[in-house]
Amino acid sequence: MADAAFWAICLVVAPLFFAISSFVRGGLAHVFGPLAAWLNALAVLGLTVSFARSGPLRYAIGGWQLPLGINFRIDGLCVLMLAMTAVTGLAVSMYALGYFSLRIGSARQMSRHEQQRLFFWPLWLLLWAGLNGLYLSSDLFNIYVTLEITGLAAVSLTALSGKPAARLAALRYLLVSLLGSCSYLLGVALLYRCYGILDMAALSRLVSPGPLLWCGLALLTAGLLLKTALFPLHFWLPPAHANALAPVSAILSGLVVKASFYLLLRLWGEVFAQVLPPAAYVLLGALGCGAVLWGAAQALLQKRLKMLIAYSTVAQLGYLFIALPLIRLDPGPAARQAVVLLILSHACAKSAMFMAAGSIFLKAGHDRIADLAGIKEVLPVSSFAFVLAGVSLMGFPPSGGFVGKWLLLGVSLAGGQWWWGMMLVTGSLLAAGYVYRVASRLLVFKAPFFSRRQAIPPVMEWSAVLLAVLAMLLGLLAGSPLELLAAGNQVFSPAGLEVLR
Amino acid sequence: MMDAMGIFDMVLALALPWLGWRLLASPDLFRAMVLFISLGLLMALTWVRLQAPDVALAEAAIGAGLTGALFLSALRRLERLSEAERRLAFAGKREEEDEIPPERHRRAKPVAYGLALLLLAVFVLLLAWSLAQTPAGGGLGPAVGEQLGQSGVRSEVTAVLLNFRGYDTLLEVMVLFLAALGVWSLTRVRLPLQDEEPGPVLATLVRLLAPLMIMVAGYLVWIGGSRAGGAFQGGAVLAAAGVLLLLANVTVVRQIPAALLRWGLALGPLLFLLTAVVCVAAGGNLLEYPPQRAGAWILLIESASAVSIGVTLAALYAGGRPPEPPAQDRGGEQGPGRDADADAGGRQ
Amino acid sequence: MNTLLFYDFSGLALLAIGLHGLIRSSHPLRKILAANLMTSGVFLIMISGARGTGQTMIDPVPHAMVLTGIVVSVSTTAVALVLVCLVQETTNRALLWQKRKREKWGRTDG
Known part of the structure; x- marks a missing residue:
C-alpha cells in the first residue's frame, strides 16, 4: 500500500522522529542521523516512483478537506525539490559523519567537537524535516511554521561553531529571519482576511486584483526576499555561511536559501501569476542582475576561500531571480525547467564546494586563498571536487547550470528581451573569473605544501566529489526530472483543483 | 454613535x-x-x-x-x-557599556533616514487605507462551526488547534523543542541563577505556590476541551512554577538528572508524533483521530504537550544545557563560580 | 467609525514602531524588543480581522494562528537572547585578552 502519500508522510515523520531520538539518546546520534538520511533517500525514491506512476496528488491531513484542513500537495516541482534535498542532504550527512569522527587538537577542542556532534544531528534533522514539510505543504500558514523551523534550526547550526564571528553572524541572521517571518506572517494574515482561505491552490483560483492583495503580496515577497538574501538584502548571508562549520555551510548555502526561493517561485510563478503585473517581475529580475554583478565582484575581491564561496551564492541566487521575468515572458515550459535545473545544480555544486573547502581548511589550517598554492599535492580529491563544482557553477557544457542558462538564453532571445541573456553570459564570465582565481592556486604545482598532520577521512572527500560529479552530469540526466516537472503542472490549474476535490 | x-x-x-x-x-x-x-x-x-x-x-x-x-x-x-x-578597569576605553563593539551603531545620514522613514510611512498608510477599503472575506468561522461536532471537543479554538489544523500544532511543538535544543547547543547553564541566596520568604512562598500552580496547569489543560485554556496555557503556568523553583534555587531542581530533563523535553513532541503515526497505521490519514475517541486522544496529546511545554519554557529561562556531572569535571580550572562556558572558546 | 479599525490601525502603528526600532536601535536587546513589538502588531491585525468577518460569528482560525505565533515568537526570542549574552561574553573575553597582552608587552596600539 506504499503509495505517494505514505512516502510523503515518512518524509516529515522520519526526520522528526530521529531528531528527537538522537537528542534523547545522544550517544547514538551518529547512528540515528545517517540512518535518517538513508531512510529519507529511500522515501524520496519511493515517492518519485509512485508519483511517476500515478501523478500529482492532494493529501488531506487529519482527513479534513479544504477549506478547513491542511493539505499536502505533491506535484512535480515538489518532488524535485524533495529529491534535491534528499541527495544533497545524504551527501552532507555522510560528510558530517566523517567530519565529526575526526580527532582534532587538544582535549578541550575535542570536548567542544563532541558537543557539536551531539547537537548537530538533531538540529540538522529538524531542519531537514522543516524543509520537507515546506515543500510538501500547500497551506500558507503551515508554511510559515515550517519556515520558522528551518530558520531557527539554521541559526542554531550557524552558531554551533562557537567562534565569536559565527555567533555574531548567527545573531544577525536570526534578527533578519525574525523580520522576514513577521513580514510573511502579516502577508498571510492580509490574504486570509481577503479570501478566507490559506491553501495556495484554492487561493490561486480566488485572487482578484485589489489594494489588500497588493499589500499582502508585497509583504509575503519582502519577507521571502529577506530570507533568500536577494541583492540589497544579502548582507547577512556571507558572514553566516562563511563562519559556520563545514557541513553546516554546505547545508545553508545549498539547501536553506532554496526553500524561500522555492516559495517565491510558487507564488510568483503559479499562485499569483495571473494578477501580477509584468513590471513587478522586471523589478525582481533587475535586482537579480544586481546580485549577479555585486556578488561576483565581491567574490573576486575576497581573500578567504569560504567568503568567496558565500559571495558566489549571492551571485548565483541572482540567476534564479533573472529567470522570473523570463518565466513570465515564456508561455512554454522552457524557462520553468531552466530555473529548476539551476536550483538543482546549484544545490549540488555549492554544497560540494563548501564540503571541499571544509576539507581544505582542516588540512591547511586556514583558508587564505593566497596561501593555498599546491594543496592538490596533499588533497587531490577535494581539490578536484572544488574545481569540478566551480566549473559547473560557471555553466560549462554538460552541467545542469549550462543547460539551465542555455534554455534561459533561448527564451530571452526568442522573447526579444536579450538583456537578460546578456546578464547571464556576463555572470558566467565573472563566475569563471573567481573560480579561476581559486583553481589557479589549487592546481598549481608547488611542493612541498606545508600542511597539518590532520588526516581527512575518505568519506569526506568522496561525498564532495560525488556531488560535484552529479552537478556536472545533471545536464545529461536532465530529461527525466523535467518530465516529472511537467507531470505535476496541471495540479495548479483551476480544473485540476476541481477534479481533486 | x-x-x-x-x-x-x-x-x-x-x-x-x-x-x-x-x-x-x-x-x-x-x-x-x-x-x-x-x-x-x-x-x-x-x-x-x-x-x-x-x-x-x-x-x-x-x-x-x-x-x-x-x-x-x-x-x-x-x-x-x-x-x-x-x-577590570577597562573604563576609559569604552564609552557606551551597553554596546557590543563589533556592531558599532552607524549614524545614518539624515537624508537617507528621512527617505526610509517616508517610505515606511507611505507603506503603512497604504496598508491602513487598504485595510479600511476591503470588506472582510468569509473566514473559516462557519466551516469550523459545521464540523465542530466531529472534532471531539467543544472549544472551537482547541478544535482548530488540535484537530482541524493539528499538523500546525505538531510542528509548533517542534519549534519549541527546537528552541530548547538551540539554547542547549549554545551554552551551559550556570546554577544558581541568582548570585545572592533567596530569602526564607521566597523559599516558603515557592514551596506553597509550586504545587498550586501545577494543579492550575492541570485544570487549564482539562478545561481546554470546552472553554478557554489548553496545552499552551497550562504549559505556561507549569513553566512559571519551574521558573520560581529555579529562582528559589531549590535543591530538587538542581538534582534532576539530565537524562530525565531530556525526556521531559521530548515527551510531548514524541507522543504527538507517535499519535500521528498511529492514526496512519489505523488506516486513517495523518492525525485523523478515530471520531468517537477524538476527545480522549486530544486530551492525551494536550497533557503530554503541556508537560513538555512547561519543561521547555523553564529550560529556556534557565538559558543553557544542564551542567555536566561533576565526575567529568576534573582539572580544577572550571570551578562552579568560573565561566562554565569555556568550551565555547574565544579562539579566532 | 468602526471600532475594529481602531485595533487594525493600532496594530499597524505597533508594527511601524517596531520596525523603526529594529532598524534604528543599536543595542541588541532593544532590537529584540522591537521585533517582539512587530509581531504583537501583526497578531493584533490578525485577531481584529477575525472579529470583522461577521457580526456574531468569531473566526477561531486566526485565534489558533496567533496562539501558534505567540509560541513561535517566544522560542525565537529565547534563542536570540542567549545569543546576545554569548556575543557580549566573547567580546568581553577578547577585550580582556587584549588587555592582558597589553599589560604584558607594554602599550602597543593596533
Missing part, C-alpha cells in the same frame, strides 16, 4: 502604540522591559475585548510573563558582565 465601550476601545488602541513608542525610546533598558511587560498585559486585555480569551491567557502567561522574564534575566546577565568588565 460612540458608547462607553467604543471610547474604551479607542483609548486601548491608542495606548498600545504609545506604550510601544515609550518602551523603545526609553534610554534605560530595565524600564523598557517593565514597559514591555505592561504592554503585554495590555495586549491581553485587548484580546479579551476582541473576544479571544484563549489568546489572552496565552499572551498574559507567555507573551508578557515568560518573555518578560526572559528579557529581564538576559539583562541581568549582561549587566553582570559589564560590571565584571568595569572591575
Whole structure:
C-alpha cells in the first residue's frame, strides 16, 4: 500500500522522529542521523516512483478537506525539490559523519567537537524535516511554521561553531529571519482576511486584483526576499555561511536559501501569476542582475576561500531571480525547467564546494586563498571536487547550470528581451573569473605544501566529489526530472483543483 | 454613535502604540522591559475585548510573563558582565557599556533616514487605507462551526488547534523543542541563577505556590476541551512554577538528572508524533483521530504537550544545557563560580 | 467609525514602531524588543480581522494562528537572547585578552 502519500508522510515523520531520538539518546546520534538520511533517500525514491506512476496528488491531513484542513500537495516541482534535498542532504550527512569522527587538537577542542556532534544531528534533522514539510505543504500558514523551523534550526547550526564571528553572524541572521517571518506572517494574515482561505491552490483560483492583495503580496515577497538574501538584502548571508562549520555551510548555502526561493517561485510563478503585473517581475529580475554583478565582484575581491564561496551564492541566487521575468515572458515550459535545473545544480555544486573547502581548511589550517598554492599535492580529491563544482557553477557544457542558462538564453532571445541573456553570459564570465582565481592556486604545482598532520577521512572527500560529479552530469540526466516537472503542472490549474476535490 | 465601550476601545488602541513608542525610546533598558511587560498585559486585555480569551491567557502567561522574564534575566546577565568588565578597569576605553563593539551603531545620514522613514510611512498608510477599503472575506468561522461536532471537543479554538489544523500544532511543538535544543547547543547553564541566596520568604512562598500552580496547569489543560485554556496555557503556568523553583534555587531542581530533563523535553513532541503515526497505521490519514475517541486522544496529546511545554519554557529561562556531572569535571580550572562556558572558546 | 479599525490601525502603528526600532536601535536587546513589538502588531491585525468577518460569528482560525505565533515568537526570542549574552561574553573575553597582552608587552596600539 506504499503509495505517494505514505512516502510523503515518512518524509516529515522520519526526520522528526530521529531528531528527537538522537537528542534523547545522544550517544547514538551518529547512528540515528545517517540512518535518517538513508531512510529519507529511500522515501524520496519511493515517492518519485509512485508519483511517476500515478501523478500529482492532494493529501488531506487529519482527513479534513479544504477549506478547513491542511493539505499536502505533491506535484512535480515538489518532488524535485524533495529529491534535491534528499541527495544533497545524504551527501552532507555522510560528510558530517566523517567530519565529526575526526580527532582534532587538544582535549578541550575535542570536548567542544563532541558537543557539536551531539547537537548537530538533531538540529540538522529538524531542519531537514522543516524543509520537507515546506515543500510538501500547500497551506500558507503551515508554511510559515515550517519556515520558522528551518530558520531557527539554521541559526542554531550557524552558531554551533562557537567562534565569536559565527555567533555574531548567527545573531544577525536570526534578527533578519525574525523580520522576514513577521513580514510573511502579516502577508498571510492580509490574504486570509481577503479570501478566507490559506491553501495556495484554492487561493490561486480566488485572487482578484485589489489594494489588500497588493499589500499582502508585497509583504509575503519582502519577507521571502529577506530570507533568500536577494541583492540589497544579502548582507547577512556571507558572514553566516562563511563562519559556520563545514557541513553546516554546505547545508545553508545549498539547501536553506532554496526553500524561500522555492516559495517565491510558487507564488510568483503559479499562485499569483495571473494578477501580477509584468513590471513587478522586471523589478525582481533587475535586482537579480544586481546580485549577479555585486556578488561576483565581491567574490573576486575576497581573500578567504569560504567568503568567496558565500559571495558566489549571492551571485548565483541572482540567476534564479533573472529567470522570473523570463518565466513570465515564456508561455512554454522552457524557462520553468531552466530555473529548476539551476536550483538543482546549484544545490549540488555549492554544497560540494563548501564540503571541499571544509576539507581544505582542516588540512591547511586556514583558508587564505593566497596561501593555498599546491594543496592538490596533499588533497587531490577535494581539490578536484572544488574545481569540478566551480566549473559547473560557471555553466560549462554538460552541467545542469549550462543547460539551465542555455534554455534561459533561448527564451530571452526568442522573447526579444536579450538583456537578460546578456546578464547571464556576463555572470558566467565573472563566475569563471573567481573560480579561476581559486583553481589557479589549487592546481598549481608547488611542493612541498606545508600542511597539518590532520588526516581527512575518505568519506569526506568522496561525498564532495560525488556531488560535484552529479552537478556536472545533471545536464545529461536532465530529461527525466523535467518530465516529472511537467507531470505535476496541471495540479495548479483551476480544473485540476476541481477534479481533486 | 460612540458608547462607553467604543471610547474604551479607542483609548486601548491608542495606548498600545504609545506604550510601544515609550518602551523603545526609553534610554534605560530595565524600564523598557517593565514597559514591555505592561504592554503585554495590555495586549491581553485587548484580546479579551476582541473576544479571544484563549489568546489572552496565552499572551498574559507567555507573551508578557515568560518573555518578560526572559528579557529581564538576559539583562541581568549582561549587566553582570559589564560590571565584571568595569572591575577590570577597562573604563576609559569604552564609552557606551551597553554596546557590543563589533556592531558599532552607524549614524545614518539624515537624508537617507528621512527617505526610509517616508517610505515606511507611505507603506503603512497604504496598508491602513487598504485595510479600511476591503470588506472582510468569509473566514473559516462557519466551516469550523459545521464540523465542530466531529472534532471531539467543544472549544472551537482547541478544535482548530488540535484537530482541524493539528499538523500546525505538531510542528509548533517542534519549534519549541527546537528552541530548547538551540539554547542547549549554545551554552551551559550556570546554577544558581541568582548570585545572592533567596530569602526564607521566597523559599516558603515557592514551596506553597509550586504545587498550586501545577494543579492550575492541570485544570487549564482539562478545561481546554470546552472553554478557554489548553496545552499552551497550562504549559505556561507549569513553566512559571519551574521558573520560581529555579529562582528559589531549590535543591530538587538542581538534582534532576539530565537524562530525565531530556525526556521531559521530548515527551510531548514524541507522543504527538507517535499519535500521528498511529492514526496512519489505523488506516486513517495523518492525525485523523478515530471520531468517537477524538476527545480522549486530544486530551492525551494536550497533557503530554503541556508537560513538555512547561519543561521547555523553564529550560529556556534557565538559558543553557544542564551542567555536566561533576565526575567529568576534573582539572580544577572550571570551578562552579568560573565561566562554565569555556568550551565555547574565544579562539579566532 | 468602526471600532475594529481602531485595533487594525493600532496594530499597524505597533508594527511601524517596531520596525523603526529594529532598524534604528543599536543595542541588541532593544532590537529584540522591537521585533517582539512587530509581531504583537501583526497578531493584533490578525485577531481584529477575525472579529470583522461577521457580526456574531468569531473566526477561531486566526485565534489558533496567533496562539501558534505567540509560541513561535517566544522560542525565537529565547534563542536570540542567549545569543546576545554569548556575543557580549566573547567580546568581553577578547577585550580582556587584549588587555592582558597589553599589560604584558607594554602599550602597543593596533
